[in-house]
Amino acid sequence: MKRRRRKGREMVELLKSIPVAFYAAVLGSLIALTSSYLTNRSNTRRLKLQFELDRETKEREFTRDKVEELYLLHEEWLNVSASSNLPFISVMKGEITYNDALDMFIDGNKNRTVDFKRLQMLVDLYFPDVKASFDRLATARDEVNKIKSEHKRQYKRGNIDGTAYVMPFIEAQQTLEGEASHVKEQIIQQSTRFKSPVRQRR
Numbered sequence: 001m002k003r004r005r006r007k008g009r010e011m012v013e014l015l016k017s018i019p020v021a022f023y024a025a026v027l028g029s030l031i032a033l034t035s036s037y038l039t040n041r042s043n044t045r046r047l048k049l050q051f052e053l054d055r056e057t058k059e060r061e062f063t064r065d066k067v068e069e070l071y072l073l074h075e076e077w078l079n080v081s082a083s084s085n086l087p088f089i090s091v092m093k094g095e096i097t098y099n100d101a102l103d104m105f106i107d108g109n110k111n112r113t114v115d116f117k118r119l120q121m122l123v124d125l126y127f128p129d130v131k132a133s134f135d136r137l138a139t140a141r142d143e144v145n146k147i148k149s150e151h152k153r154q155y156k157r158g159n160i161d162g163t164a165y166v167m168p169f170i171e172a173q174q175t176l177e178g179e180a181s182h183v184k185e186q187i188i189q190q191s192t193r194f195k196s197p198v199r200q201r202r
Helices: 002-017 020-092 098-108 116-126 128-156 163-193
Strands: none
Touching: 020 098, 020 116, 020 128, 020 163, 116 128, 128 163
16 A cells, blocks of 8 residues: 555656646647647548539539530421421322422431431430430321321322321321420420539538
């Protein structure tokens, strides 16, 4: 017991013998280390937040670019489709020949190239919410082409009276335009994906 007390007194005396400057230096070092740790932690959080903000910004820009491309391609395709099909109604009515309609088609689309497969690819890869509407549009397009192809076969066989195809063709074209209008609305709705504000993290 006495030995323990003696060692305790010796420890106290030893501590008293250490200069105050030493304690100040140790305390200063601890404060510096703590400050450095807190600063590094704050910088890490700031960098992480900046990274997330940059990533979200790039994602919105990418989506915006794809929406704009899809919208423009869709509008161009619809315009080409409507202007290309119109002359064939005149062929069905017997007002012009099939060759006349082909010449009008070529002249009207010399500088217009729209790939329907490109539209399909954009929808399949980036806009699943538009797919159902786009599939209905594709079905309507196939119906228009089916009637036009059947009339073409009959015309080549010498059956130039295509009046029986006029109303079905017009109705199919109207259905196509209606489905195209719905697709356009769906595309516009997709634009909200890049208009949403970036989430603020704490």
